[in-house]
Amino acid sequence: MRKFLLLVFIVPGLLFLTSCWDYIEIERSAFILGIGLDKEGDQILVTYQIAQPNAYGREGGGDVEGFVNINITAEDISEANIKLLNQIDLSPSFEHCQVLLIGEDLARSGLKKNLDFFIRDAKVRKRMLAAVVQGKAKEVLDVKVKTAKSPSLYISTILNESSRTSFAITSFVDVGHIFDNLVRNSDLVLPKIIPLKERIVVEGGAAFIALSEGGMRMVDWLSVAEIEGIKFLSESAISGRLLAKLPEEMGGNIDLLVFNVSTSLVPEFRDGALIAKSKVHLEGDINRMERLLHLPKNPEEISALEKALEKYISRRIDEVFTKVRDELGVEVFEFDRKVSSYYPKYWEKNKDNWHEIFKTVKLETDVDVKIRRVGEVTR
């Protein structure tokens, strides 16, 4: 009887109390916040930024640094991931990884073999953001930022939040987006990151060309003004603040608070030639003018101001389109996506020499600006 009772207690115990046998305590897992990839000779240098959980607690967070960086030189990212296991006493977890930073050298020499891991592995979130660093990605991850626990979080917040309000940052690009572009073999822009001593600057972008053999390679940097144009062109324009340079008599430089933006980019065939028709409509409030207390005096002056702004924006668009088309030879406006959905048959036939076709594409812009308010001063 006693044996039976013993069995009654032991067997259910064995069956039901095993659920957490491979559970890893949260302090024992290394949450990787960011990954940096740099070129180092023929190999790559992978920088893993690992969160220090102690720094995130409510007490005693002050002095503890929020992160630890581990640098590993390896053949590729997979080898580095395996080497990482030998170098930390925690179990690495990629599930909360925020950013993937790519060093300029590596980006320029082409990204082919190191992207598969981020796309294929089920543990990596497809919403992880990607960016290119001017210089070494390692340097960015080493920056000790004052307002965040780690540079990775700092960058991901900027990319997430400011890309919605600033015309200087590309609309954010995540790994899923890169995957999409790789599959469709189309060019893209990644945000550019500049490391400073105690700050990190996120502005401008890097244009990538899709390689016909798979993968992508960085072609050139894009300036802030060019990103502005691209945002208007590729239907990712946002509500935010736009700095427009106008002639002195119009009020000089204007800080325009832009809202109700709608943009469209439509392909059209005219006389056998492919034309990209870009339409931009936006409303704006004047936040600041260079000339003190300068105000449009009558409806005519308002519409003259609107005309000037329209000209300014359409020149921006024109300039970046011409530069990207003629100098860089890439197509970063997601125009291929448009052509493939407007003219699927044409696209099927011509998708393999899209880059050549794009060189002949002409741009037509149609910008419509409405100024609604002029701030707290009146005439």
Next chain:
Amino acid sequence: MRQQDQLSGIQVMILVASTILGTTVLSLPRTVTKEAGIGGVVATLFTGILTFGLTVIITLLSKRYPNQTVIEYSVEILGTIPGKIYGAIFVIYAIFVSGGVIRAFADALKIHMLPNTPLEIIMISMLIVVVYAAMNGISVLAKTNETFYPLVFFALLLLLVLSLPRFRMDEFRALLFLDLPSVVKAIPQIIASYLGFEIMFFLVPFARKPKKVLLYSVAGIFITSTIYTALVVISIGVLGLAVTQKLVYPAVILAKHIEFPGSFAERFDIFFMVLWILAAFTTLESYCYLSAFSLTRLIGLRNYKPFIFLLLPVIYMIAILPQNIYQIEMLLSVIGLLGSFIVFAAIPMFFISLARKKGERKNA
């Protein structure tokens, strides 16, 4: 029939809907777009309408024999030997589906949630629970479905709604240049994802109000085809067509893209997968029950319970047999073919039975 074994109308509807909605929902957007591209949206809708028609025929056919299931009345319609062969195919089909579903379930679970748990353990523990539920008869089946289905439905709805902010209309313009032949060509493959409505072959004798069964079963199909079409549309709109075609489980990736409002939870996919387990469970439960039940009827016995235990090793063998993802796909396509044969056979059976009854009346 015993009183407690009777099913209400809603239970019939949910049994149909939740038997259809199973493991395939994770890969549905891929299977649909692989052949037809953007036309997959239309193909999903067409297949929904097709299953709608088939369900109507199956239900009408079953209502002509209100006290029998397909295993018995197929003998009456087709004659002893062809009828028995049809019944045997049904039994084999139900066993294969059980095996295929549990394997697909365990594989998806292993990749996304339980990387360190052996496949065998996932499958065996699931099978034990399923068998326990299936042993208790159709009313328990109906009640578990009734309890779980709303949760699954809620999870899917949440997946679709929370994906909307990232939805882009771009790709759908190509629908204007639809290539109809490729859409039609895709239907045979999509129909495998809709299989499950053949449970209507069995439900009529158990229904409390056999007259209203048609309405409820058709409602079940309607709900499912709406969800399916919405899922395909949303995953193309959010992930893009090219990516949807490349992913093994587009629905999971869709869930991974979701950011809760206020981002208080980063991992919607875990929540989604947990509720998806319930969807897999209800499907498995139905097929386990059907396989044992139809086998018993085929042999001419009444008590199906011992047969569940007899079939268990067979189901497990089928599940463990495929060695890689391509062999699993092969197994699933065999299941699709068998299933299509079974449901389409309802059409000739229906007309033969109509002709028989008329002939008898003339003779009398």
